[in-house]
Amino acid sequence: MDPQHTPPKRTLTLRDVSEAAGVSEMTVSRVLRNRGDVSDATRLKVNEAAKKLGYVPNKIAGALASQRVNLVAVIIPSMSNMVFPEVMTSISEVLDETPLQPVIGVTNYQPEKEEAVLFEMLSWRPSGVIIAGLEHTDAARAMMQNADVPIVEIMDLDGDPIDAIVGVSQRRAGREMAEAIIAQGYRKIGFMGTNMPLDHRARKRLEGFTEALEKAGIGIADQEFYSGGSALVKGREMTETILKRSPDLDFLYYSNDMIGAGGLLYCLANGIDVPGKVGLAGFNGVELLDGLPKQLATMDAERHQIGRIAAEIIAARANGIDVEQRVELKPRLQFGDTLRR
Template sequence: MSDNPRRRSLTLRDVSEAAGVSEMTVSRVLRGRGDVSERTRAKVEAAARALGYVPNKIAGALASQRVNLVGVIVPSLSNLVFPEMLAGLQDGLEDTPLQPVVGATDYDPAKEERTLFEMLSWRPSGVVIAGLEHTAPARAMLAAAGVPVVEVMDVDGDPVDAAVGISHWRAGYQVGREIVARGYRRIGVIGTKVDGDHRARKRLEGVERALAEAGIGIAARADYAGVSGFGKGREMTAALLDGAPDLDFIFYTNDLTGAGGMLLCLERGLDVGEGIGLVGFNGFTLLDGLPRKLATVDSRRREAGQMAARIITGSWEFDGSDRRVELTPHFLAGDTMRTRPDSNEAG
């Protein structure tokens, strides 16, 4: 496992000292037992929450005080990006005794906090959690977990322990530069209203920065709530084009909505690529076989899961104090963007 000196488990003594009560009182409060005043109970619970202390549900059951499980917390299992990361993690743990156990949070920070609390109470041997943005209590729990913690699929921020993934901001910036280089000027965006989808927000910010540097703004934008899919992409693209028919490019924060938008544009007889350019994000292989290959960015999800497994098992050594592993995203021009005038690409 990890030899990172920052990984030390908190004890009842830490909580008792912070709350100014005995360890026995702390134990009674956290187990929900004993005659403890509400004032004392509130003090203990506040101290435990501030420290990130999680009670040990297997105390005394195992000599190691750890189980051979890796707690994995992701925002969604219906969004294909997360199962692909999980497949990579499973690959990396294949020849070890460790097994992942998964919880989904629906992009809800409070639910993430509760899920993390429950998982840590069983004393897993490691934690893999999507993203770098968490509530203060969740970060405290991660910092006090006493095991390797890997925040995956994003490196734009300060990890609690270690992080692996792409920079979504830089990936978005690269897409923006490609849009400009290919001569598009009237840009529309179709994104998501989900507040917790920080990765989509960061890549859109990167796109906007690249466009702004070229003196180009976002001409039209539509946001949606709920699950991404072909139907949602068709619906949102129709609404966007009906309101701004002079657009010559649409950036989608997700491949599935982008694919639906592409089908809508083809049905309307639009010249996809030359007349109107389209790009998605994530590089979903399930879109292979559509009439056109959607331009996209491979966000290296499976590799992120594999690298997370190496960090959890201690087979990866960091070079220096920066415990981030930044993977390089792959821009794929597909068939829905013009050829760059300064290249010989075939799409």
């Protein structure tokens, strides 16, 4: 350690740079932020001094003084479900064009964790919050209401937003899928999904799905739930289980594409005629599906659009521009090769 015999490094401040450049701290501050009028000569001097010293500004002090923070809190339930990294990617893309920076918090689908993460993030006084879902603890909701920064709730659309909202109606997504299935003449329908009472979006899709079925006078003929483990494997296993138990099923609806893909692979491996004997459908439109031997029917949840628009709302609001408060995206049904038509 310390092979260069560096002096006991006290971290550098504006003052160090200002002394090195022979100007006031304020001038250095102006140069480093490209603010106000500074002559080219001093600008050069300052930049050189800063670079030579390896000065890194202290945003903590800057933020405290200016009452401005360029961070955007993004709160999502999980990183394992590819949906969220995808949304993140779009958010990043948009914010990259602005001075804003996303900061990610993960809740593991736990409301109390969400509350804690939110509290932590709000205590850094971000310029905006993007948060998945509409279900929050009372305290979390109150915090967001009082925070006086733009809040964008994303993914879901069924409920009362705190501020802005961008998403698809999960109920509608479920309903439309059910309607499409019924329209194609399927009647004995099985459902497979995660066993996560706190995944409200999955829950709402199932509600919409069931509701539409009931309207047509049919119910879910059989169902199966899983938790944990490899979704692809679980999809395969659940499909085997449900088909053995209820061999007369003519359609299988999966709450996500990963288990749907597992189910599809099971059917193909076992010579089950898809979509002749059984139809299949999932939800989400994950990229993975494109590579499967048959295209799984699915409904695209417009995740990239959602991320993009949410970030745009925050960016606009940060510039004092007011924009639409509610953006409803329509999930797109893709028939693929597993839902006959």
